[in-house]
Amino acid sequence: MRSPLRPLTRRGLLTGTLGSAALLATAGTLAGCGTKGAQQTEAGCKSDDLSATEKKLAFSNWPQYMDVDEKDESKRPSLDAFIAKSGIQVTYTEDVNDNNEFFGKVQNQLAGCQATGRDIMVLTDWMAARMIRLGWIQKLDKSKMPNVEANLLPSLRNRSFDPDSQLAIPWQSGLAGLAYNGKVTKEIRTVDELLTKPELKGKVTALSEMRDTMGLLLQSNGHDPANFTAAQFDDALAKLKKAVDSKQIRKFTGNDYAPDLAKGDIAACIGWSGDVIQLGFEDEKIKFVVPESGVMLWSDNMLVPNKASHKANAEELMNYYYDPVVAAKLAAYVNYICPVKGAQAEMEKIDPDLASNPLIFPDEPMLSKSKVFMALDEKQEKEYETKFQQVIGA
Numbered sequence: 001m002r003s004p005l006r007p008l009t010r011r012g013l014l015t016g017t018l019g020s021a022a023l024l025a026t027a028g029t030l031a032g033c034g035t036k037g038a039q040q041t042e043a044g045c046k047s048d049d050l051s052a053t054e055k056k057l058a059f060s061n062w063p064q065y066m067d068v069d070e071k072d073e074s075k076r077p078s079l080d081a082f083i084a085k086s087g088i089q090v091t092y093t094e095d096v097n098d099n100n101e102f103f104g105k106v107q108n109q110l111a112g113c114q115a116t117g118r119d120i121m122v123l124t125d126w127m128a129a130r131m132i133r134l135g136w137i138q139k140l141d142k143s144k145m146p147n148v149e150a151n152l153l154p155s156l157r158n159r160s161f162d163p164d165s166q167l168a169i170p171w172q173s174g175l176a177g178l179a180y181n182g183k184v185t186k187e188i189r190t191v192d193e194l195l196t197k198p199e200l201k202g203k204v205t206a207l208s209e210m211r212d213t214m215g216l217l218l219q220s221n222g223h224d225p226a227n228f229t230a231a232q233f234d235d236a237l238a239k240l241k242k243a244v245d246s247k248q249i250r251k252f253t254g255n256d257y258a259p260d261l262a263k264g265d266i267a268a269c270i271g272w273s274g275d276v277i278q279l280g281f282e283d284e285k286i287k288f289v290v291p292e293s294g295v296m297l298w299s300d301n302m303l304v305p306n307k308a309s310h311k312a313n314a315e316e317l318m319n320y321y322y323d324p325v326v327a328a329k330l331a332a333y334v335n336y337i338c339p340v341k342g343a344q345a346e347m348e349k350i351d352p353d354l355a356s357n358p359l360i361f362p363d364e365p366m367l368s369k370s371k372v373f374m375a376l377d378e379k380q381e382k383e384y385e386t387k388f389q390q391v392i393g394a
Contacts (some may be wrong), residue, residue, distance in 0.1 A: 002037045006081065007333065009067045009341035010179050012086050014190060022063050022075075023046070025035070029305070031035055035139050035249070037070065037112035038107070038110075038134055039135055039153065039200040040110070040111075040113055040135035040136055041135050042132065042135070042139070042378055042391075044113070045113035045306045045307070046214035047056040047138055047306055047308060047311065049309060049310065049311045049312055050062070050307055050310060051311065051312035051313040052282075052312070053084075053287075054309070054310060054313075055087050055088045055089060055308050055313070056088060056089045056090075056091070056263075056310060056313065057088050057089070057091070057119050057120070057313040057314060057317060058090075058091045058098055058117060058118045058119045058120070058144040058308075058310070059090055059091065059092045059093070059118075059119075059120045059317070060093050060095050060102075060118045060120065060121040060122065061092065061093070061094055061096060061121075061122045061344055062094065062096045062097070062122060062300065063094040064075075064094075064328070064334070065122070065171070065172065065300075066079060066092070066333075066335070067079075067329055067330050067332070067333035068333070070283075076092065077078065077295065077329065078326050078329050078330055079092060079149045081134075081326075082317060082320050082326075083187035085312075085320075086316055086317075086320070088313050088316065088317070089205055090317070091381050092182070094112075094331050096100050096121065096122060099123055099126070099127040100127075100190055101348060102121070102123065102127075103127060103130075103131075106118075106305065109307075110131070110306060111132070111134075111136075113306060114307060114308065115307035115308065116260040116305050116307070116308070116310070118305060118308060118316075119304060119308040119309070119311070120302050120303065120304060120307060120308075120314045120317065121302075121303050122171050122300050122301065122302055122303070123300065123301060124298060124299070124300050124301070125159070125161065125168075125193060125211075125299055125300075125301065125304060125362055125372060125373065126156060126375075126376070127317065128162070128168045128301045128303055128382075129159065129160075129161035129375040129376070130381070131163075131303065132161055132162060132167050132168065132307075133161075133265070133375075133377070133378070135306075136305060136306050137303050137304065138166070138167075138213075138303060138304045138305070138306060138308065138311055139166045139167060140167065140169070140289045140304065140311070140315055140318075141312070142165070142166060142317070143319075144312060144315040144319065145169070145315050145318055145319040145322070146319065147155060147316060147319045147322035147323055147378065148165070148169055148299045148319060148322045150321045151324065151327075151340045151341040151343075152165060152169075152170070152322065152339060152340070152341070152387060153170075153339050153340070153341060153367075155174075155297065155362075155367045155370060156170050156173065156295065156297075156339050156349070158278070159215060159375075160226065160372070160374060160375040161294055161373055161375035165321040168192055168299075168301035168302070168303055168304065169301060169302045169305070169318050169322075170299035170300070170301055170302075170339040171299070171300045171301060171302050171321075171339075172299070172300055172330075172331075172334055172336040172337065172338070172339065173273070173297060173298060173300075173336060173338075174269070174272055174273050174274050174297075174298055174299075174336045174337055174339035175215075175288075175290070175296065175297060175298075175337065175359065175362070175370065176207065176209070176215065176216065176272055176273075176296040176298065177216070177270070177271070177273065177288060177289055177290050177291055177294050177295040177382060178191070178194055178216075178265060178268065178269070178270060178271070178284070178290075178291055179261060179269050179270075179271040179275075179276045179279075179287065179288050179289065179369070180261075180269075180286075180287055180289065180290070181262070181264050181266075181267055181283075181285060181286050182254065182263040182267035182285035182286070182287060183184060183264055183283075184201065184203075184267045185203070185267035185268055187289070187290060187357070188261050188268050188289060189202075189289070190220065190291055190292050190293065191217060191219070191291050191293060192220055194242075194247055194268055194269075194270070195239065195242075195243040195249070196243070196248065196310050200248065200267055200268055201246070201247060201248050201268075202247055202248070202250050203250065203267040203268065204243075204248055204249050204250060204266065204267070204268055204269060205249065205250055205251055205252065205253050205257045205260070205265050205266050205269040205270070206240075206252050206253075206270040207252065207253065207254075207257075207270050207271070207272075208252040208253060208254060208392060208394075209232055209390040210268040210384060210385055210389075211225075211298070211307065211373040212270065212272075212296050212298070212373075213240070213298070214233065214237070214240070214373075214384070215296040215371065215373045216235055216291060216293075216294075217237075217239055217240055217297070218233070219291070219293040219294040219295075219296075219371065220236075220293045220332055221235055221236050222236075222238065222293070224371065225371045225372075225374060226371045226372055226373065226374050227294065227374055229332045230380075230383075233302065233384060233387075233389075237387055237388065237391055238240065240391055240392075241261065241391045244393070246392060248267065251394075252392040253269075253308065255272065255275050256273075257269045257271055257275075258271070258275045258279060260280075261279065261284065261286060262279050262282065262283060263360075263385065273322070273336070273359040274334070274335055274336045275337045275357075276328065276359070277357065277359050277360070278335060288359055288367055290366055291367075294369040294370065294371055295366070295369055295371075296366075296371060296372075297337075297370035297371060297372050298371070298372065298373070299372075302314070305324075321322055321340075321370060323340075324342030324343040324345070324346045325343075325346050327339075327340035327343035328343040328346035328347040328350055329342075329343075329350070329383050330348075331347065331354070332347060332350045332351055333362055334353055335354075335360060337359070337360060337361075337362060338360055338361060343361070344361040347360075348362070355362065
């Protein structure tokens with residue numbers, strides 16, 4: 001089930017398709033994300049569910065985020081089994097290439113309480129939080145998703161943007177932490193080592209995803225990225241700026257750090273667990289590190305937008321993917337953190353090595369050090385993104 005590092009991983013598409021200038025432009029347009037007239041309410045934008053009479057479902061996801069048959073890539077074994085079992089015909093589209101780009105595709109319809117043509121869309125925490133804040137997402141019926149209720153990892157419950165787990169159900173999760181190539185440097189254990197060790201000068205990269213990089217720096221300063229002040233953010237940003245000005249950090253990247261780390265062109269970086277797992281399959285000297293101060297946990301979430309007309313069918317699919325047997329099959333292909341309790345035991349039957357990999361099935365010590373970045377309001381989102389982009393040289 002292991003595959004070599006794919007040319008562009010799912011998580012890399014989050015920022016890899018946007019250049020720095022585009023990211024700065026995005027930050028500058030955030031003020032328009034919640035403008036008057038875009039906000040919706042549950043009472044003001046009602047959706048009719050036709051699931052009882054229409055056995056179909058439109059599912060928008062990121063590329064390479066579903067298991068495929070090794071002999072026939074047109075087949076998606078877990079999804080095909082759901083279709084056969086439920087009788088629900090699923091139109092599966094890999095059209096989420098970037099969170100902001102996808103927001104642009106659907107914002108006019110959702111702001112106007114109109115259908116997007118999608119029943120499920122998969123978006124990262126911060127974008128899910130934005131859409132929830134705007135009132136664009138339907139509440140789910142938890143009684144129809146007993147597997148989710150029983151098997152969602154405790155670390156992914158009670159998130160600030162969805163405390164009751166009624167709006168956003170994690171599809172897959174991952175970690176942002178440190179990574180290094182043991183062929184060119186000794187082990188690193190802390191963010192401060194990454195940012196200050198003289199032998200790493202000019203051989204370090206950090207992520208252009210603000211929440212991951214700044215979350216780790218907040219933790220390194222002893223602050224909680226799930227609950228911080230503007231002054232604490234500025235303190236962490238000052239530490240980052242010092243590392244930029246001293247040339248300790250060579251550049252900020254999407255997942256294009258991966259080939260450089262593999263070749264030893266960079267010695268260490270802030271990176272994503274899924275990428276590093278793939279690199280580690282090829283070279284055991286490449287390691288992912290949970291910093292002593294903590295690690296950032298993120299999820300890509302299944303959401304049902306307003307005016308989606310097959311919510312019950314969507315809930316049935318969400319419940320299906322929280323069956324540990326199904327979840328293990330999916331995790332064996334995508335290699336991100338499986339959000340489903342019980343899937344690790346099922347993975348033992350597929351690949352014992354993957355079952356013991358803490359980057360797919362984190363243990364309690366690792367999870368206890370993980371934090372989800374604080375949900376931001378519209379003003380904070382614009383302010384923090386703009387400050388971050390200015391420091392990283394966008």
